[in-house]
Each structure stands twice: as structure tokens, then as C-alpha cells.
Amino acid sequence: MAACNRKRPAAVLDAGHGHAAAQHQQSPTCCKRSRASIGSTDDYEKVARLGKGGFGVVHRMRHRVTKKNVAVKFLSSPDVEDLEREARFLEVCNGNPYVVGFEGLVCDAATGDTAGLAMEYVAAPSLQSLSWDRRGDPPLPESTVRNFMWKLLTGAEKMHGHDRHIVHRDIKPGNILVGKNGELVKICDLGLAMSMSDWPPYNRAGTTSYMAPEMILGKKDYDAQVDTWSIGCVFAELLTGKTMFKGYLEDDDEDKTKNDIRQ
Incomplete structure (x- = not known):
């Protein structure tokens, strides 16, 4: 499948106290491979919300044809650079049995832009x-x-x-x-x-x-x-x-x- 269109605005994250924060993020040089889309938002149906925070929301989603479940992270910010950065790290970690698996990027059905990060769905609590x-x-x-x-x-x-x-x-x-x-x-x-x-x-x-x-x-x-x-x-x-x-x-x-x- 074609890769998602990629927007590259400057990343700005809140730096707070007492909660997860980062004042600036380096762009990972450990992985430069392209990450193909695994489909668009129209290819999946939402099953349940798995978590919500300042970053956005994670949904359990099921592919309408294959019925495969994935966990998809959607950011509250329109900046997709953070999703793509995390995708690169997860891709590098593929094969590590103790890190959640990388599935791919989900594109917006209307624009083709990166919309969410799809990960292995793990039926277990934190x-x-x-x-x-x-x-x-x-x-x-x-x-x-x-x-x-x-x-x-x-x-x-x-x-x-x-x-x-x-x-x-x-x-x-x-x-x-x-x-x-x-x-x-x-x-x-x-x-x-x-x-x-x-x-x-x-x-x-x-x-x-x-x-x-x-x-x-x-x-x-x-x-x-x-x-x-x-x-x-x-x-x-x-x-x-x-x-x-x-x-x-x-x-x-x-x-x-x-x-x-x-x-």
C-alpha cells in the first residue's frame, strides 16, 4: 500500500512538572526505513477506548475485513511528527518480545495524511x-x-x-x-x-x-x-x-x- 502523506511541522511538547514531559525531542537516527500505511481510518471500526491522556487517545480497533484487532493512538495535536517518531522507534524494536509490537501508520481516509499509530493489541492491563x-x-x-x-x-x-x-x-x-x-x-x-x-x-x-x-x-x-x-x-x-x-x-x-x- 502507499505510504501515508507526511507533514513535518516543528514538534512542540509541553514540559510540565509531576507528569510525563519532554522539553524537546531528538529526531531518531536509528531508523530511516519508510513505514507503509496499513490502511485508512475507514478500514477500521472502533471497538473500545483503551486509554486517554494529555497526548490524545488510544482505541482498540478492528479491521473490517480481516477482523484483526490493533491498538491505535490518535494525538490530540494535529502535529504528526510525534507519531512518526514513535513509529520509527517501535519499528526498530520489532522482534523484542517485551515491547509492544509495531503494526503501521493509519491514514486519514479523506486526506491521506497520517492519522494514527497502530500497535499490537495486548489484552492485558497496565x-x-x-x-x-x-x-x-x-x-x-x-x-x-x-x-x-x-x-x-x-x-x-x-x-x-x-x-x-x-x-x-x-x-x-x-x-x-x-x-x-x-x-x-x-x-x-x-x-x-x-x-x-x-x-x-x-x-x-x-x-x-x-x-x-x-x-x-x-x-x-x-x-x-x-x-x-x-x-x-x-x-x-x-x-x-x-x-x-x-x-x-x-x-x-x-x-x-x-x-x-x-x-
Whole structure:
């Protein structure tokens, strides 16, 4: 099929406190392949809304002919560069069993422009949802936590590998899809990912409760260890049932957090 028409306006993302944010996004150099369209919006029917946030909305959609289910992300902004950037990262990660699979780009039926990013549909909740449903229950069994962590660490290692060089920058419970007993783990939402093939400076991105100290302090040449820190925070949360660090919400809290880190 023909590729979607591609608009390339300058990307501008909100940089906020206490939630996922990125002050600027590098254009990934790790993948330059073209991404063919898997169809138009008319080829799919909406089945259910899977999630909604400041970025936009994710729908479960089913192809009208093949009946295949996919998860499609639609941005609230008309800027499609962010979708295409995420598509490149997901395409590079194809073959990683612990990262949600890339399906293709969905085009607007009327204009032919990129409209949405289609991903593997995973019939599993996020770790955040699972933890919420378990609130008040005892912590997960050690064997389950071990299973979760092995797959999460393996997925991140493959993502960081020499042939990919991708740093997620927003690993947190809400961006990890899981099965109840650890039989399934999928890292998702690469919207804030970056390529280590790009030269610094790198900008701050992610969710403050899971953000590495060097990123909070404004270090511009951090590396994949920022994901390792985030994974450590997830590990602690799995063991205790509690968020390890509380993200700052106001500028005064940010200054206090920075002072605490420096001490």
C-alpha cells in the first residue's frame, strides 16, 4: 500500500512538572526505513477506548475485513511528527518480545495524511491498573515479582542494545502491560523515547516519580542508566505496593528535591 502523506511541522511538547514531559525531542537516527500505511481510518471500526491522556487517545480497533484487532493512538495535536517518531522507534524494536509490537501508520481516509499509530493489541492491563486493583492486598509473591522483573529488564536490555540504542525515558507502571502472574510483560508508549545515536545535549523527559537524579538535576549527557533507575523504582513498587518517590508538583518542591539529591 502507499505510504501515508507526511507533514513535518516543528514538534512542540509541553514540559510540565509531576507528569510525563519532554522539553524537546531528538529526531531518531536509528531508523530511516519508510513505514507503509496499513490502511485508512475507514478500514477500521472502533471497538473500545483503551486509554486517554494529555497526548490524545488510544482505541482498540478492528479491521473490517480481516477482523484483526490493533491498538491505535490518535494525538490530540494535529502535529504528526510525534507519531512518526514513535513509529520509527517501535519499528526498530520489532522482534523484542517485551515491547509492544509495531503494526503501521493509519491514514486519514479523506486526506491521506497520517492519522494514527497502530500497535499490537495486548489484552492485558497496565501494571498501574493491576496495582490499583490490588490496593489493600498483600504485596505480590516474590516469584511473580522475579518473573516480572526478568522480562522487564530483558526488554530494556534489548532496547538499549548496540543495534538499537533506544532509551525509553518514561518507564513506569502505566507504561508496562502485564499478565497477572508475570507470564506477559510488554513495555509500551515510546512517545518520549530517544536514540543514543544522537549527540547530546539531551533534555529532561519522563515522569518525576520515576525520573533519575541526573535528569532531575539537568544533566545533558545522561545515558540508558536513566531507564535502569526507573526500573528500580518499579521494582521497589512491586515489592512494597507503594510508590518509592513522590513527584514534585510545584517549583518550590522541585528546588527542594534537587537540594535533597545534592546532599
